[in-house]
Amino acid sequence: MKVRRGTRSVWESRPSGRHRAAPLPRNHGRVGMLVLGIVLVVAGVGSITAVASGMTPSTRPTAAMQLQPVPAAAPAPRSSAVTRPETSRCPSTGACVDLGHRTAWIQRAGKIVYGPVPISVGRETGQRAPGPDSSATPTGSYEVTRRVADGWSNEFNQPMKWAVHFAPGGIAFHQGALTAGSNGCVHLGPTPAKEFYDRLPVGSDVFLFS
Known part of the structure; x- marks a missing residue:
C-alpha cells in the first residue's frame, strides 16, 4: 500500500511482512557535504594558527600548562646604607x-x-x-x-x-x-x-x- 506524502511516496509494511526503507530526503547528501566542509575548514584554520604561532598540534598548550604560575623574579640585593x-x-x-x-x-x-x-x-x-x-x-x-x-x-x-x-x-x-x-x-x-x-x-x- 502506498501513502502519498508531499511529492514522494513512502512504502509502508505489506501483509507479507517485508519492509522497504523510506528513501532519504533529496537534500541529505548536500547537508552531509556541507557539514564535512565546515569541519575541514575549522581544522584547517586551527592548523594555520598553530603554525603561525610556532606550535604544532602536539605542542599546543593544554589548560594545565596555561594555568601554571610564572615564577617571580628574585629580589634585588639590598645595599648597606652608611649612616x-x-x-x-x-x-x-x-x-x-x-x-x-x-x-x-x-x-x-x-x-x-x-x-x-x-x-x-x-x-x-x-x-x-x-x-x-x-x-x-x-x-x-x-x-x-x-x-x-x-x-x-x-x-x-x-x-x-x-x-x-x-x-x-x-x-x-x-x-x-x-x-x-x-x-x-x-x-x-x-x-x-x-x-x-x-x-x-x-x-x-x-x-x-x-
Whole structure:
C-alpha cells in the first residue's frame, strides 16, 4: 500500500511482512557535504594558527600548562646604607671598614667618594682577639704602610693582588673571595680591590670598627 506524502511516496509494511526503507530526503547528501566542509575548514584554520604561532598540534598548550604560575623574579640585593654616625667616626680622608655589616668605603673630606662595597673578613672576627695565632681582623686606626700590585702571601701560599697593607702581621686590603672568611685580611672583589689600591697611597688613614 502506498501513502502519498508531499511529492514522494513512502512504502509502508505489506501483509507479507517485508519492509522497504523510506528513501532519504533529496537534500541529505548536500547537508552531509556541507557539514564535512565546515569541519575541514575549522581544522584547517586551527592548523594555520598553530603554525603561525610556532606550535604544532602536539605542542599546543593544554589548560594545565596555561594555568601554571610564572615564577617571580628574585629580589634585588639590598645595599648597606652608611649612616652619618658611621662616617663621622671614620677618618675624614681615608678608608673605613664596618666589620659588623661587612662593608668598606673611602672618604674624602668627610664624604663617601667610593663604596660602600661588600667585603669578607677574618674567619674568627668577633670570636677571638686578633693576634699571631688568630684569623680575626683587627679593629682600630691604622695607616697604609705599603702597596703591592701583584702580591703573594708566603705564609698561606696565596695571591694578594692589589694588596694595600695597613696593620701588623701582613693585614691588608686585597682581591679575594667574598664567600668565605679570610686569614685576617679584608677581601674585596676585583674592581673594588683595584679602586682601593689606586685611591689609598702610603700614609692614608684606615679605620676599622665592628
